[in-house]
Amino acid sequence: MIAMVDQALVERAKEFHGHICPFVVLGLRASEIALGRLGLSKAGEKETVGEEVLAIVECNNCFTDGVQVATGCTIGNNSLIYLDTGKNAVTIVRRGDWRGVRVYVDSEKLREKYFKKEAIGLFEKVVTKREGTEEDSEKLNRLWTEIGLEMMNLPEGEFKIEELKVKEIERAPIFESIKCEKCGELAMKTRIEYVEGKAVCLGCLGKSNALIGRGIVSNFEYPLVREKK
Numbered sequence: 001m002i003a004m005v006d007q008a009l010v011e012r013a014k015e016f017h018g019h020i021c022p023f024v025v026l027g028l029r030a031s032e033i034a035l036g037r038l039g040l041s042k043a044g045e046k047e048t049v050g051e052e053v054l055a056i057v058e059c060n061n062c063f064t065d066g067v068q069v070a071t072g073c074t075i076g077n078n079s080l081i082y083l084d085t086g087k088n089a090v091t092i093v094r095r096g097d098w099r100g101v102r103v104y105v106d107s108e109k110l111r112e113k114y115f116k117k118e119a120i121g122l123f124e125k126v127v128t129k130r131e132g133t134e135e136d137s138e139k140l141n142r143l144w145t146e147i148g149l150e151m152m153n154l155p156e157g158e159f160k161i162e163e164l165k166v167k168e169i170e171r172a173p174i175f176e177s178i179k180c181e182k183c184g185e186l187a188m189k190t191r192i193e194y195v196e197g198k199a200v201c202l203g204c205l206g207k208s209n210a211l212i213g214r215g216i217v218s219n220f221e222y223p224l225v226r227e228k229k
C-alpha cells in the first residue's frame, strides 16, 4: 500500500504553484505512485546534484508543477525532462538500470467521475471564455480547491500505470561560454552562431526555440524589446 499525498506536500505545492487545483494535486499523486513503485522517495541532494533520478513530463501545465514539488526534479536541476507530447503523464526513472514507471492521467475519465458539473461550467466561463465575474472566479477557485484535495486520495486504479524501460538520456553537458560580439553577453557555446566570422548570440539574431504555453516552438521571435536611449 502506497501512502496517499499528505497535507504538507499539498501546502508546498500551493506555495510553488500559487493555488491548489485538480491537476497540481494529480501531479503530486502520480509522482508518489511512480516513486513508490520504484522504492524511491523525493530526490534529495545526492540525486539532484548527480541527476540520479529523472522525472520525464509530457506537458507544461499545473500537473508538471505537482511533479516538480513531489519529486524534487526541476527544470533548473536538469532532472526534469520535458517531452512535448502534450499529455498528462510522468515517468520517473533512475539512472543506472533505466527502469521507469510511467503514470498517465485520463483527464476525460476523471472529469466525468469526480469533477462537479458546476465547476466544469464555471471553468468554461471563467478560464476558457474569460467571461466570468469576480464572484464566478472566487467560486471556481473554491470548487477547484475542493476537487483538488479529493485528488489526493485517488485510488491507483484511476491511473494508467506502466513499468517500462527508458532509453539512456545524457547528463547535462557543461559547455564553455562564448562572448557575443554584438551585445557582449556570454552565451552557451552551442547557442552561438557565426555571421561573417563573428560570434553572435541568438538574442541578437532575434530567434531561438522557446517553451511557451502551447509547448516548444522553434524559431520563436525574440520578444525582448529594449527602449532606445
Ligand SMILES: [Zn+2]
Pocket: 017, 019, 020, 021, 023, 024, 062
Ligand atoms: Zn493549477
Ligand SMILES: [Zn+2]
Pocket: 180, 181, 182, 183, 184, 185, 200, 201, 202, 203, 204
Ligand atoms: Zn548578442
